[in-house]
Amino acid sequence: MRLKNVKGAKEKIESSSYLLLNPEEYKGHFHDVFENEHPLHIEIGMGKGNFIIENAKRYPEINFIGIEKFDSVIVRAIDKLQDIDLPNLRLIRMDASHIENVFDHEVDTIYLNFSDPWPKNRHEERRLTSTPFLTRYDSLFRGDYRIKMKTDNRKLFEYSLISFTNYGYELSKLSLNLYEDELIKDNIATEYESKFVSLGKPIYFVEVTKKK
Numbered sequence: 001m002r003l004k005n006v007k008g009a010k011e012k013i014e015s016s017s018y019l020l021l022n023p024e025e026y027k028g029h030f031h032d033v034f035e036n037e038h039p040l041h042i043e044i045g046m047g048k049g050n051f052i053i054e055n056a057k058r059y060p061e062i063n064f065i066g067i068e069k070f071d072s073v074i075v076r077a078i079d080k081l082q083d084i085d086l087p088n089l090r091l092i093r094m095d096a097s098h099i100e101n102v103f104d105h106e107v108d109t110i111y112l113n114f115s116d117p118w119p120k121n122r123h124e125e126r127r128l129t130s131t132p133f134l135t136r137y138d139s140l141f142r143g144d145y146r147i148k149m150k151t152d153n154r155k156l157f158e159y160s161l162i163s164f165t166n167y168g169y170e171l172s173k174l175s176l177n178l179y180e181d182e183l184i185k186d187n188i189a190t191e192y193e194s195k196f197v198s199l200g201k202p203i204y205f206v207e208v209t210k211k212k
């Protein structure tokens with residue numbers, strides 16, 4: 001993603017009631033943030049937020065947290081949330097390489113949408129589906145593990161399928177062309193997804209699960 005320096009982004013983000021400024025403080029008791037025991041779904045690398053915001057609107061009985069590392073990107077999600085009241089949504093600005101410090105056995109589903117592919121071998125550990133990340137995710141899940149991934153990148157997809165299965169995940173649902181298969185009912189598109197679909201590119205999708 002090309003990053004622009006967005007003037008005033010930091011101040012705008014930090015004054016938003018959607019942002020959890022010190023997320024480590026809620027580790028193990030995120031239900032206090034939402035004041036209910038609803039399932040918790042998180043998206044890592046949410047970008048400009050369309051997916052997580054639309055999910056929060058559509059599914060009020062699920063709590064959603066969007067995670068993004070860059071101010072200049074998360075501010076776009078904050079802009080979209082002006083004048084919208086979604087009590088089941090929060091955002092966290094952080095690099096997910098420390099995600100095990102934030103959640104403790106309280107997440108039900110992780111979404112990885114159009115994650116950065118990091119094509120060079122020497123950057124493998126930065127891929128959000130690499131073994132180091134899958135290891136970090138272990139302590140996040142409350143019950144059975146569930147990860148849902150969408151991407152336009154065939155190589156990242158193939159890499160991830162191998163990484164997931166080597167780590168003990170089962171492939172529960174898989175599509176090599178999500179829009180043709182209509183595998184997900186009421187699919188919610190991300191910003192990247194809308195762009196790739198308009199270019200006629202196939203969208204790869206996999207849902208993987210692992211028993212606790």
Ligand SMILES: C[S@@+](CC[C@H](N)C(=O)[O-])C[C@H]1O[C@@H](n2cnc3c(N)ncnc32)[C@H](O)[C@@H]1O
Nearest residue numbers: 045046047068069095096113114116190191192
């Ligand atoms: C290619 S963009 C896709 C954004 C969005 N999911 C979509 O589909 O439109 C990947 C996003 O993930 C974020 N990201 C990448 N690695 C991350 C990490 N380790 N922690 C948090 N965010 C990350 C990037 O900053 C970027 O906004």
